[in-house]
Amino acid sequence: MNMIKSKNNYFEVERAGINTTFQDDGRKNLNHIGIPVSGAMDKRNYKIANALLKKNLNSPVIEFAYQGPLLKYQGEEIFIVITGDVKFQIFRENKKQINGEPYHVYLIQNNDQIDIQSTNKSVYGYISISEDFILDKTWGSYSINTKAKIGSNNGEKLSNNQKIDIDHKKKKLTITNLNYVNSKIEYIRVLKSINFDFFSEKSKNIFFNKEFKVTKLSDRMGMRLEGQVLENVVNSNIKSEGLVKGVIQVPSDGNPIIMLSDHGTIGGYPKIANIISADFDKLVQMMPGSIIKFKQVSLEEAEKLFKFYKLETDNLINQI
Amino acid sequence: MIKNILNLGDASVYCDFGKDVNKEINSNVISYFNNLKNKKIEGITNITPSYNKLIISFDLNVTNFFQVKKIIENLEIKKENEYKKKLIEIPICNQKNFTLDHNRLEKILKIKYDKILEIFFSKEYFCYMTGFIAGMPFLGDVSEKLRAKRLETPRVKVPKGSIGLTEQFCNIYTYESPGGWNIIGNTPLDIFNKNNQKNPALINPGDTVKFKQISQDEYDKIKK
Numbered sequence: 001m002n003m004i005k006s007k008n009n010y011f012e013v014e015r016a017g018i019n020t021t022f023q024d025d026g027r028k029n030l031n032h033i034g035i036p037v038s039g040a041m042d043k044r045n046y047k048i049a050n051a052l053l054k055k056n057l058n059s060p061v062i063e064f065a066y067q068g069p070l071l072k073y074q075g076e077e078i079f080i081v082i083t084g085d086v087k088f089q090i091f092r093e094n095k096k097q098i099n100g101e102p103y104h105v106y107l108i109q110n111n112d113q114i115d116i117q118s119t120n121k122s123v124y125g126y127i128s129i130s131e132d133f134i135l136d137k138t139w140g141s142y143s144i145n146t147k148a149k150i151g152s153n154n155g156e157k158l159s160n161n162q163k164i165d166i167d168h169k170k171k172k173l174t175i176t177n178l179n180y181v182n183s184k185i186e187y188i189r190v191l192k193s194i195n196f197d198f199f200s201e202k203s204k205n206i207f208f209n210k211e212f213k214v215t216k217l218s219d220r221m222g223m224r225l226e227g228q229v230l231e232n233v234v235n236s237n238i239k240s241e242g243l244v245k246g247v248i249q250v251p252s253d254g255n256p257i258i259m260l261s262d263h264g265t266i267g268g269y270p271k272i273a274n275i276i277s278a279d280f281d282k283l284v285q286m287m288p289g290s291i292i293k294f295k296q297v298s299l300e301e302a303e304k305l306f307k308f309y310k311l312e313t314d315n316l317i318n319q320i
Numbered sequence: 321m322i323k324n325i326l327n328l329g330d331a332s333v334y335c336d337f338g339k340d341v342n343k344e345i346n347s348n349v350i351s352y353f354n355n356l357k358n359k360k361i362e363g364i365t366n367i368t369p370s371y372n373k374l375i376i377s378f379d380l381n382v383t384n385f386f387q388v389k390k391i392i393e394n395l396e397i398k399k400e401n402e403y404k405k406k407l408i409e410i411p412i413c414n415q416k417n418f419t420l421d422h423n424r425l426e427k428i429l430k431i432k433y434d435k436i437l438e439i440f441f442s443k444e445y446f447c448y449m450t451g452f453i454a455g456m457p458f459l460g461d462v463s464e465k466l467r468a469k470r471l472e473t474p475r476v477k478v479p480k481g482s483i484g485l486t487e488q489f490c491n492i493y494t495y496e497s498p499g500g501w502n503i504i505g506n507t508p509l510d511i512f513n514k515n516n517q518k519n520p521a522l523i524n525p526g527d528t529v530k531f532k533q534i535s536q537d538e539y540d541k542i543k544k
Contacts, residue, residue, distance in 0.1 A: 028366060032369060034455055034494075034512075138517070239370070241372075242373065247329065
Protein backbone atom coordinates (compact mmCIF):
# COMPACT_ATOMS: atom_id res chain seq x y z
CA MET A 1 0.00 0.00 0.00
CA ASN A 2 2.76 2.38 1.01
CA MET A 3 4.61 1.71 -2.18
CA ILE A 4 1.73 2.91 -4.33
CA LYS A 5 1.38 6.10 -2.33
CA SER A 6 5.12 6.64 -2.18
CA LYS A 7 5.49 7.04 -5.90
CA ASN A 8 3.83 10.40 -5.51
CA ASN A 9 5.96 11.71 -2.66
CA TYR A 10 9.73 11.62 -2.71
CA PHE A 11 12.99 13.52 -2.62
CA GLU A 12 15.19 13.36 -5.65
CA VAL A 13 18.82 13.44 -4.47
CA GLU A 14 20.41 15.92 -6.89
CA ARG A 15 23.64 16.04 -4.90
CA ALA A 16 24.26 13.51 -2.15
CA GLY A 17 26.78 15.46 -0.08
CA ILE A 18 29.90 14.08 1.57
CA ASN A 19 28.54 11.50 3.98
CA THR A 20 24.76 11.56 4.07
CA THR A 21 23.04 8.67 5.83
CA PHE A 22 19.83 7.79 7.64
CA GLN A 23 20.29 7.55 11.38
CA ASP A 24 18.15 6.93 14.43
CA ASP A 25 18.93 5.93 18.00
CA GLY A 26 21.04 2.96 16.82
CA ARG A 27 20.91 -0.81 17.33
CA LYS A 28 21.51 -2.29 20.74
CA ASN A 29 22.77 -5.54 22.22
CA LEU A 30 24.64 -6.73 19.12
CA ASN A 31 28.23 -5.82 19.99
CA HIS A 32 28.86 -9.46 20.92
CA ILE A 33 28.52 -10.46 17.27
CA GLY A 34 30.55 -7.51 16.01
CA ILE A 35 27.75 -5.08 15.14
CA PRO A 36 28.35 -1.52 16.35
CA VAL A 37 25.59 0.66 17.84
CA SER A 38 25.77 3.40 15.16
CA GLY A 39 22.96 6.00 15.37
CA ALA A 40 22.97 9.80 15.20
CA MET A 41 26.32 11.31 16.20
CA ASP A 42 24.89 14.45 17.86
CA LYS A 43 22.01 13.08 19.91
CA ARG A 44 20.61 16.41 21.06
CA ASN A 45 20.33 17.90 17.59
CA TYR A 46 18.86 14.63 16.32
CA LYS A 47 16.14 14.58 18.98
CA ILE A 48 15.33 18.28 18.57
CA ALA A 49 14.84 17.74 14.82
CA ASN A 50 12.14 15.18 15.53
CA ALA A 51 10.65 17.17 18.42
CA LEU A 52 10.14 20.25 16.22
CA LEU A 53 7.94 18.16 13.92
CA LYS A 54 6.11 16.52 16.85
CA LYS A 55 7.46 13.11 15.90
CA ASN A 56 8.61 10.21 18.01
CA LEU A 57 12.07 11.39 19.15
CA ASN A 58 13.67 8.17 17.89
CA SER A 59 12.36 8.47 14.30
CA PRO A 60 14.94 8.16 11.53
CA VAL A 61 16.41 11.39 10.12
CA ILE A 62 18.91 12.30 7.43
CA GLU A 63 22.35 12.99 8.91
CA PHE A 64 24.91 14.88 6.85
CA ALA A 65 28.53 15.86 7.48
CA TYR A 66 30.16 19.11 6.25
CA GLN A 67 28.49 19.55 2.86
CA GLY A 68 24.95 18.16 2.91
CA PRO A 69 22.61 17.08 0.14
CA LEU A 70 20.68 19.02 -2.48
CA LEU A 71 17.17 17.56 -2.46
CA LYS A 72 14.32 18.24 -4.86
CA TYR A 73 10.87 17.46 -3.52
CA GLN A 74 8.06 15.91 -5.51
CA GLY A 75 4.63 15.46 -4.00
CA GLU A 76 2.04 16.85 -1.63
CA GLU A 77 3.26 19.48 0.79
CA ILE A 78 5.31 18.48 3.82
CA PHE A 79 7.17 20.24 6.61
CA ILE A 80 10.89 19.95 7.15
CA VAL A 81 13.35 21.13 9.76
CA ILE A 82 17.13 21.26 9.83
CA THR A 83 19.13 21.20 13.05
CA GLY A 84 22.77 21.81 13.82
CA ASP A 85 24.86 24.82 12.91
CA VAL A 86 23.99 24.70 9.22
CA LYS A 87 23.96 27.04 6.23
CA PHE A 88 21.20 26.12 3.80
CA GLN A 89 18.81 27.58 1.24
CA ILE A 90 15.38 26.70 -0.06
CA PHE A 91 14.58 27.39 -3.69
CA ARG A 92 10.87 27.64 -4.38
CA GLU A 93 9.31 26.68 -7.68
CA ASN A 94 8.42 30.35 -8.21
CA LYS A 95 12.17 31.19 -8.13
CA LYS A 96 11.92 32.66 -4.65
CA GLN A 97 15.00 31.91 -2.60
CA ILE A 98 14.97 31.60 1.18
CA ASN A 99 18.05 31.69 3.38
CA GLY A 100 17.27 28.87 5.76
CA GLU A 101 17.53 29.03 9.52
CA PRO A 102 18.13 25.92 11.56
CA TYR A 103 15.45 25.02 14.13
CA HIS A 104 12.78 26.71 11.97
CA VAL A 105 10.05 24.61 10.38
CA TYR A 106 9.52 25.14 6.63
CA LEU A 107 6.65 24.14 4.40
CA ILE A 108 7.96 22.37 1.29
CA GLN A 109 5.90 22.05 -1.87
CA ASN A 110 6.17 20.23 -5.15
CA ASN A 111 9.41 21.09 -7.03
CA ASP A 112 10.99 22.97 -4.09
CA GLN A 113 14.71 22.37 -3.60
CA ILE A 114 16.60 22.22 -0.33
CA ASP A 115 20.30 22.94 -0.65
CA ILE A 116 22.37 22.11 2.43
CA GLN A 117 25.53 24.05 1.67
CA SER A 118 27.63 23.34 4.72
CA THR A 119 27.87 23.02 8.45
CA ASN A 120 29.44 26.09 10.09
CA LYS A 121 32.59 25.25 12.08
CA SER A 122 30.95 21.96 13.02
CA VAL A 123 30.54 18.54 11.44
CA TYR A 124 27.01 17.09 11.62
CA GLY A 125 23.53 18.35 10.85
CA TYR A 126 20.09 16.72 10.59
CA ILE A 127 17.00 16.87 8.38
CA SER A 128 13.70 15.62 9.70
CA ILE A 129 10.38 15.65 7.84
CA SER A 130 6.80 15.79 9.14
CA GLU A 131 5.88 12.59 7.28
CA ASP A 132 7.71 9.24 7.30
CA PHE A 133 10.62 8.09 5.17
CA ILE A 134 9.99 4.63 3.69
CA LEU A 135 13.00 2.65 4.89
CA ASP A 136 13.98 -0.88 5.90
CA LYS A 137 15.02 -1.73 9.43
CA THR A 138 17.97 -3.99 10.18
CA TRP A 139 18.08 -5.40 13.71
CA GLY A 140 15.56 -2.91 14.97
CA SER A 141 17.24 0.20 13.54
CA TYR A 142 17.30 2.27 10.36
CA SER A 143 20.84 3.53 11.05
CA ILE A 144 23.27 3.08 8.18
CA ASN A 145 26.72 1.71 8.89
CA THR A 146 28.56 2.10 5.60
CA LYS A 147 31.59 0.04 6.69
CA ALA A 148 29.53 -3.05 7.54
CA LYS A 149 26.91 -2.23 4.88
CA ILE A 150 24.13 -2.56 7.42
CA GLY A 151 20.89 -0.61 7.72
CA SER A 152 18.47 1.19 5.43
CA ASN A 153 19.41 2.14 1.84
CA ASN A 154 21.26 -1.24 1.68
CA GLY A 155 23.77 0.09 4.18
CA GLU A 156 25.08 2.67 1.72
CA LYS A 157 25.33 6.42 2.07
CA LEU A 158 23.00 8.44 -0.17
CA SER A 159 24.12 8.72 -3.78
CA ASN A 160 23.38 11.20 -6.54
CA ASN A 161 20.11 10.74 -8.42
CA GLN A 162 18.57 8.26 -6.02
CA LYS A 163 15.05 8.72 -4.64
CA ILE A 164 13.94 8.86 -1.03
CA ASP A 165 10.36 7.65 -0.82
CA ILE A 166 7.99 9.21 1.65
CA ASP A 167 4.81 7.79 3.14
CA HIS A 168 2.43 10.77 3.19
CA LYS A 169 -0.21 10.43 5.87
CA LYS A 170 -1.25 14.10 5.72
CA LYS A 171 -0.32 14.80 9.32
CA LYS A 172 -1.55 18.03 10.87
CA LEU A 173 1.10 20.23 12.41
CA THR A 174 1.12 23.44 14.39
CA ILE A 175 4.39 25.15 13.69
CA THR A 176 6.75 25.92 16.53
CA ASN A 177 10.26 27.19 15.99
CA LEU A 178 13.12 27.15 18.44
CA ASN A 179 15.86 29.62 19.11
CA TYR A 180 18.88 27.59 19.95
CA VAL A 181 22.58 28.26 19.60
CA ASN A 182 25.00 25.35 19.71
CA SER A 183 27.45 26.34 22.43
CA LYS A 184 31.13 25.65 22.17
CA ILE A 185 33.08 24.08 24.99
CA GLU A 186 36.45 24.90 26.46
CA TYR A 187 37.26 21.43 27.74
CA ILE A 188 36.24 17.90 26.91
CA ARG A 189 35.77 16.16 30.21
CA VAL A 190 37.06 12.64 30.80
CA LEU A 191 37.36 9.89 33.36
CA LYS A 192 40.64 8.04 33.80
CA SER A 193 40.38 4.66 32.10
CA ILE A 194 41.46 1.09 32.81
CA ASN A 195 45.05 1.44 31.51
CA PHE A 196 45.75 5.01 32.66
CA ASP A 197 48.73 3.83 34.69
CA PHE A 198 50.36 2.24 31.63
CA PHE A 199 51.51 5.76 30.73
CA SER A 200 54.52 7.62 32.05
CA GLU A 201 54.02 10.40 34.62
CA LYS A 202 55.15 12.87 31.98
CA SER A 203 52.56 11.56 29.53
CA LYS A 204 49.78 11.73 32.12
CA ASN A 205 50.67 15.40 32.62
CA ILE A 206 50.74 16.02 28.90
CA PHE A 207 47.33 14.40 28.55
CA PHE A 208 45.67 16.76 31.02
CA ASN A 209 47.66 19.91 30.36
CA LYS A 210 48.51 20.08 26.68
CA GLU A 211 46.40 20.65 23.63
CA PHE A 212 45.53 17.98 21.09
CA LYS A 213 44.45 18.59 17.54
CA VAL A 214 41.63 16.78 15.73
CA THR A 215 43.08 15.30 12.52
CA LYS A 216 41.45 14.65 9.15
CA LEU A 217 41.41 10.93 9.97
CA SER A 218 38.10 11.36 11.77
CA ASP A 219 34.76 9.91 10.81
CA ARG A 220 31.74 8.15 12.31
CA MET A 221 34.00 5.33 13.57
CA GLY A 222 36.54 7.38 15.40
CA MET A 223 38.48 10.58 15.84
CA ARG A 224 42.25 10.57 15.62
CA LEU A 225 44.14 13.23 17.52
CA GLU A 226 47.68 14.47 17.34
CA GLY A 227 49.78 16.24 19.91
CA GLN A 228 52.73 15.42 22.10
CA VAL A 229 53.28 11.68 21.95
CA LEU A 230 51.95 9.67 24.91
CA GLU A 231 54.52 7.19 26.12
CA ASN A 232 53.37 3.76 27.26
CA VAL A 233 55.78 2.37 29.84
CA VAL A 234 54.01 -0.94 30.51
CA ASN A 235 52.62 -2.63 27.42
CA SER A 236 51.35 -1.23 24.14
CA ASN A 237 49.28 -4.32 23.33
CA ILE A 238 46.63 -5.77 25.61
CA LYS A 239 44.40 -8.78 25.06
CA SER A 240 41.58 -7.63 22.79
CA GLU A 241 38.51 -6.64 24.74
CA GLY A 242 35.22 -4.80 24.25
CA LEU A 243 35.20 -1.13 23.33
CA VAL A 244 32.62 1.53 24.13
CA LYS A 245 31.81 4.92 22.64
CA GLY A 246 34.08 7.64 24.01
CA VAL A 247 36.97 5.42 24.99
CA ILE A 248 40.37 6.92 24.12
CA GLN A 249 42.83 4.28 22.92
CA VAL A 250 46.52 4.95 22.48
CA PRO A 251 48.32 2.66 19.98
CA SER A 252 52.09 2.32 20.02
CA ASP A 253 52.63 5.50 17.98
CA GLY A 254 51.41 7.46 21.02
CA ASN A 255 48.58 9.35 19.31
CA PRO A 256 45.12 9.03 20.87
CA ILE A 257 42.09 7.69 18.98
CA ILE A 258 38.59 8.31 20.34
CA MET A 259 35.98 5.63 19.53
CA LEU A 260 32.72 7.04 18.12
CA SER A 261 29.33 5.61 17.11
CA ASP A 262 30.44 3.14 14.37
CA HIS A 263 33.53 1.90 16.25
CA GLY A 264 34.78 -1.70 15.92
CA THR A 265 33.37 -3.73 18.79
CA ILE A 266 36.69 -4.97 20.21
CA GLY A 267 40.23 -3.71 20.24
CA GLY A 268 43.60 -4.31 21.80
CA TYR A 269 45.13 -0.90 22.42
CA PRO A 270 45.49 0.52 25.93
CA LYS A 271 42.76 2.91 27.05
CA ILE A 272 43.96 6.09 28.72
CA ALA A 273 40.60 7.79 29.37
CA ASN A 274 36.89 7.89 28.53
CA ILE A 275 34.96 10.97 27.37
CA ILE A 276 31.99 11.59 29.67
CA SER A 277 28.55 11.00 28.12
CA ALA A 278 27.51 14.63 28.68
CA ASP A 279 30.23 15.81 26.26
CA PHE A 280 29.70 13.38 23.34
CA ASP A 281 27.52 15.78 21.31
CA LYS A 282 30.08 18.57 21.60
CA LEU A 283 33.02 16.30 20.85
CA VAL A 284 31.60 14.89 17.60
CA GLN A 285 31.00 18.39 16.26
CA MET A 286 34.70 19.30 16.49
CA MET A 287 36.16 19.67 12.99
CA PRO A 288 39.62 18.57 11.89
CA GLY A 289 42.04 21.26 13.04
CA SER A 290 40.07 21.97 16.25
CA ILE A 291 41.96 22.02 19.52
CA ILE A 292 40.91 19.68 22.33
CA LYS A 293 41.88 20.06 25.95
CA PHE A 294 40.98 17.30 28.37
CA LYS A 295 39.83 17.84 31.93
CA GLN A 296 39.53 15.09 34.48
CA VAL A 297 36.31 14.63 36.47
CA SER A 298 35.12 11.97 38.91
CA LEU A 299 32.42 9.37 38.15
CA GLU A 300 29.98 11.23 40.45
CA GLU A 301 30.65 14.50 38.62
CA ALA A 302 30.24 12.77 35.25
CA GLU A 303 26.86 11.40 36.35
CA LYS A 304 25.77 14.83 37.60
CA LEU A 305 26.92 16.46 34.36
CA PHE A 306 24.90 13.93 32.41
CA LYS A 307 21.79 14.70 34.47
CA PHE A 308 22.33 18.37 33.71
CA TYR A 309 22.80 17.63 30.00
CA LYS A 310 19.59 15.59 29.98
CA LEU A 311 17.67 18.30 31.84
CA GLU A 312 18.85 20.89 29.35
CA THR A 313 17.81 18.69 26.41
CA ASP A 314 14.41 17.94 27.98
CA ASN A 315 13.83 21.65 28.61
CA LEU A 316 14.55 22.48 24.98
CA ILE A 317 12.17 19.77 23.82
CA ASN A 318 9.47 20.87 26.26
CA GLN A 319 9.66 24.43 24.92
CA ILE A 320 8.51 23.15 21.55
CA MET B 321 34.93 -15.75 39.32
CA ILE B 322 35.11 -12.05 38.52
CA LYS B 323 38.37 -10.70 39.90
CA ASN B 324 37.55 -7.03 39.64
CA ILE B 325 34.64 -4.79 38.63
CA LEU B 326 35.47 -1.27 37.47
CA ASN B 327 33.76 1.54 35.62
CA LEU B 328 34.77 2.06 31.99
CA GLY B 329 33.73 5.66 31.49
CA ASP B 330 30.42 6.72 33.04
CA ALA B 331 28.16 4.32 31.10
CA SER B 332 29.77 0.90 31.20
CA VAL B 333 31.00 -1.72 33.62
CA TYR B 334 34.31 -3.51 33.10
CA CYS B 335 34.47 -7.04 34.55
CA ASP B 336 37.94 -8.55 34.72
CA PHE B 337 38.05 -12.36 34.97
CA GLY B 338 41.84 -12.62 35.30
CA LYS B 339 44.97 -12.09 33.29
CA ASP B 340 45.20 -15.39 31.43
CA VAL B 341 43.47 -16.49 28.27
CA ASN B 342 42.21 -20.03 28.59
CA LYS B 343 39.04 -22.01 28.05
CA GLU B 344 38.04 -22.06 31.69
CA ILE B 345 38.25 -18.29 32.20
CA ASN B 346 36.54 -17.68 28.87
CA SER B 347 33.75 -20.13 29.77
CA ASN B 348 33.14 -18.08 32.91
CA VAL B 349 32.91 -14.92 30.81
CA ILE B 350 30.44 -16.57 28.44
CA SER B 351 28.42 -17.98 31.31
CA TYR B 352 28.04 -14.48 32.80
CA PHE B 353 27.22 -13.13 29.36
CA ASN B 354 24.42 -15.67 28.82
CA ASN B 355 22.94 -15.26 32.28
CA LEU B 356 22.95 -11.46 32.06
CA LYS B 357 21.47 -11.57 28.57
CA ASN B 358 18.66 -13.87 29.69
CA LYS B 359 17.78 -11.54 32.58
CA LYS B 360 16.93 -8.78 30.08
CA ILE B 361 17.86 -6.04 32.52
CA GLU B 362 16.34 -2.66 31.76
CA GLY B 363 18.79 -0.05 30.52
CA ILE B 364 21.51 -2.45 29.40
CA THR B 365 22.48 -1.58 25.83
CA ASN B 366 25.32 -4.03 25.14
CA ILE B 367 27.11 -6.95 26.77
CA THR B 368 30.46 -7.64 25.10
CA PRO B 369 32.41 -10.75 26.07
CA SER B 370 36.06 -11.19 25.09
CA TYR B 371 38.82 -13.64 26.08
CA ASN B 372 38.85 -12.72 29.75
CA LYS B 373 36.71 -9.58 30.11
CA LEU B 374 33.03 -8.72 29.99
CA ILE B 375 31.94 -5.17 29.28
CA ILE B 376 28.37 -4.12 30.03
CA SER B 377 27.16 -0.83 28.57
CA PHE B 378 24.06 0.87 29.86
CA ASP B 379 21.83 3.85 29.21
CA LEU B 380 22.66 6.55 31.72
CA ASN B 381 19.08 7.81 31.39
CA VAL B 382 17.86 4.57 32.98
CA THR B 383 20.51 3.28 35.36
CA ASN B 384 24.07 3.90 36.57
CA PHE B 385 27.35 2.19 37.40
CA PHE B 386 26.57 1.26 40.99
CA GLN B 387 23.18 -0.21 40.16
CA VAL B 388 24.55 -2.36 37.34
CA LYS B 389 27.58 -3.36 39.42
CA LYS B 390 25.24 -4.57 42.17
CA ILE B 391 23.22 -6.64 39.70
CA ILE B 392 26.40 -8.31 38.46
CA GLU B 393 27.68 -8.99 41.97
CA ASN B 394 24.41 -10.62 42.95
CA LEU B 395 23.90 -12.47 39.71
CA GLU B 396 23.00 -16.09 40.16
CA ILE B 397 24.77 -18.12 37.49
CA LYS B 398 22.48 -20.85 36.25
CA LYS B 399 24.18 -23.61 34.34
CA GLU B 400 21.04 -25.06 32.74
CA ASN B 401 20.27 -21.89 30.82
CA GLU B 402 23.61 -21.94 29.13
CA TYR B 403 24.00 -21.64 25.43
CA LYS B 404 24.05 -25.01 23.69
CA LYS B 405 27.54 -25.39 22.35
CA LYS B 406 27.96 -26.68 18.84
CA LEU B 407 30.72 -28.48 16.96
CA ILE B 408 30.97 -26.83 13.56
CA GLU B 409 32.90 -28.16 10.59
CA ILE B 410 34.44 -25.48 8.38
CA PRO B 411 35.82 -26.52 4.98
CA ILE B 412 39.02 -24.75 3.92
CA CYS B 413 40.77 -24.76 0.60
CA ASN B 414 44.55 -24.29 0.73
CA GLN B 415 45.25 -23.79 -2.98
CA LYS B 416 48.06 -21.36 -3.56
CA ASN B 417 45.76 -18.50 -4.61
CA PHE B 418 44.21 -18.59 -1.12
CA THR B 419 47.35 -19.02 1.03
CA LEU B 420 48.58 -15.45 0.90
CA ASP B 421 51.26 -16.01 3.56
CA HIS B 422 52.54 -19.40 2.42
CA ASN B 423 56.15 -18.28 2.03
CA ARG B 424 56.14 -15.97 5.02
CA LEU B 425 54.89 -18.70 7.35
CA GLU B 426 57.40 -21.28 6.07
CA LYS B 427 60.15 -18.75 6.73
CA ILE B 428 59.00 -17.67 10.21
CA LEU B 429 58.01 -21.11 11.49
CA LYS B 430 60.78 -23.01 9.67
CA ILE B 431 58.29 -25.75 8.81
CA LYS B 432 57.29 -26.97 5.32
CA TYR B 433 53.82 -25.86 4.31
CA ASP B 434 52.42 -29.43 4.14
CA LYS B 435 53.49 -29.93 7.73
CA ILE B 436 52.02 -26.54 8.77
CA LEU B 437 48.67 -27.64 7.37
CA GLU B 438 48.91 -31.07 8.97
CA ILE B 439 49.47 -29.49 12.40
CA PHE B 440 46.73 -26.91 11.80
CA PHE B 441 44.08 -29.44 10.74
CA SER B 442 44.91 -31.89 13.55
CA LYS B 443 43.26 -29.71 16.22
CA GLU B 444 39.82 -28.51 17.18
CA TYR B 445 39.47 -24.82 18.00
CA PHE B 446 37.43 -23.11 20.69
CA CYS B 447 35.56 -19.88 19.88
CA TYR B 448 36.53 -17.31 22.53
CA MET B 449 34.61 -14.40 21.06
CA THR B 450 33.20 -12.80 17.93
CA GLY B 451 33.64 -9.22 16.83
CA PHE B 452 35.91 -6.55 15.44
CA ILE B 453 33.91 -6.95 12.22
CA ALA B 454 30.48 -8.59 12.14
CA GLY B 455 30.64 -12.27 13.07
CA MET B 456 34.43 -12.66 12.96
CA PRO B 457 35.26 -15.59 15.29
CA PHE B 458 38.43 -15.55 17.41
CA LEU B 459 39.47 -19.20 17.78
CA GLY B 460 42.16 -20.95 19.79
CA ASP B 461 44.49 -22.30 20.69
CA VAL B 462 46.80 -22.69 17.77
CA SER B 463 49.63 -25.22 18.27
CA GLU B 464 52.78 -23.72 19.77
CA LYS B 465 54.61 -24.73 16.60
CA LEU B 466 52.47 -22.41 14.48
CA ARG B 467 52.67 -19.17 16.43
CA ALA B 468 53.50 -16.24 14.18
CA LYS B 469 53.31 -12.50 14.70
CA ARG B 470 50.99 -10.20 12.82
CA LEU B 471 52.17 -8.73 9.51
CA GLU B 472 54.39 -5.68 10.00
CA THR B 473 52.17 -3.77 7.60
CA PRO B 474 48.56 -4.93 7.60
CA ARG B 475 46.88 -5.61 4.26
CA VAL B 476 44.41 -2.98 3.11
CA LYS B 477 42.14 -5.78 1.87
CA VAL B 478 41.96 -9.33 3.14
CA PRO B 479 39.56 -11.39 0.97
CA LYS B 480 36.29 -12.59 2.45
CA GLY B 481 36.52 -16.14 3.83
CA SER B 482 40.27 -15.92 4.60
CA ILE B 483 41.55 -17.93 7.57
CA GLY B 484 44.16 -15.95 9.52
CA LEU B 485 46.72 -16.93 12.15
CA THR B 486 48.27 -14.72 14.84
CA GLU B 487 50.02 -16.03 17.90
CA GLN B 488 47.71 -18.42 19.79
CA PHE B 489 44.61 -17.52 17.76
CA CYS B 490 43.08 -17.98 14.34
CA ASN B 491 40.13 -16.13 12.83
CA ILE B 492 37.91 -16.03 9.76
CA TYR B 493 37.36 -12.82 7.79
CA THR B 494 33.58 -12.67 7.40
CA TYR B 495 33.88 -9.75 4.97
CA GLU B 496 36.64 -8.27 2.88
CA SER B 497 38.37 -6.05 5.41
CA PRO B 498 41.74 -4.56 6.31
CA GLY B 499 43.76 -6.95 8.45
CA GLY B 500 47.20 -8.10 9.49
CA TRP B 501 46.82 -11.81 10.23
CA ASN B 502 48.76 -14.53 8.37
CA ILE B 503 46.43 -16.01 5.76
CA ILE B 504 46.61 -19.78 5.33
CA GLY B 505 43.45 -20.62 3.38
CA ASN B 506 39.88 -19.70 2.52
CA THR B 507 36.45 -21.07 3.30
CA PRO B 508 33.58 -21.00 0.77
CA LEU B 509 31.01 -20.79 3.61
CA ASP B 510 29.23 -17.60 4.64
CA ILE B 511 30.28 -17.27 8.28
CA PHE B 512 28.05 -14.23 8.76
CA ASN B 513 24.69 -13.76 7.06
CA LYS B 514 23.07 -10.41 7.75
CA ASN B 515 19.83 -11.58 6.15
CA ASN B 516 19.43 -14.13 8.92
CA GLN B 517 18.56 -11.56 11.56
CA LYS B 518 17.96 -14.11 14.30
CA ASN B 519 21.17 -16.13 14.03
CA PRO B 520 23.46 -14.18 11.71
CA ALA B 521 26.73 -15.66 13.01
CA LEU B 522 27.51 -19.28 12.17
CA ILE B 523 30.11 -19.56 14.95
CA ASN B 524 29.41 -18.20 18.43
CA PRO B 525 31.46 -17.94 21.64
CA GLY B 526 31.67 -21.37 23.28
CA ASP B 527 31.39 -23.30 20.02
CA THR B 528 34.09 -25.65 18.77
CA VAL B 529 35.36 -25.50 15.22
CA LYS B 530 36.87 -28.38 13.28
CA PHE B 531 38.52 -27.38 10.01
CA LYS B 532 38.40 -29.75 7.04
CA GLN B 533 40.68 -29.49 4.03
CA ILE B 534 38.93 -29.44 0.65
CA SER B 535 40.03 -29.28 -2.99
CA GLN B 536 39.47 -26.38 -5.37
CA ASP B 537 36.67 -28.38 -7.05
CA GLU B 538 34.88 -28.95 -3.77
CA TYR B 539 35.38 -25.27 -2.91
CA ASP B 540 33.82 -24.17 -6.19
CA LYS B 541 30.86 -26.53 -5.70
CA ILE B 542 30.05 -25.16 -2.23
CA LYS B 543 30.55 -21.58 -3.42
CA LYS B 544 27.86 -22.11 -6.08
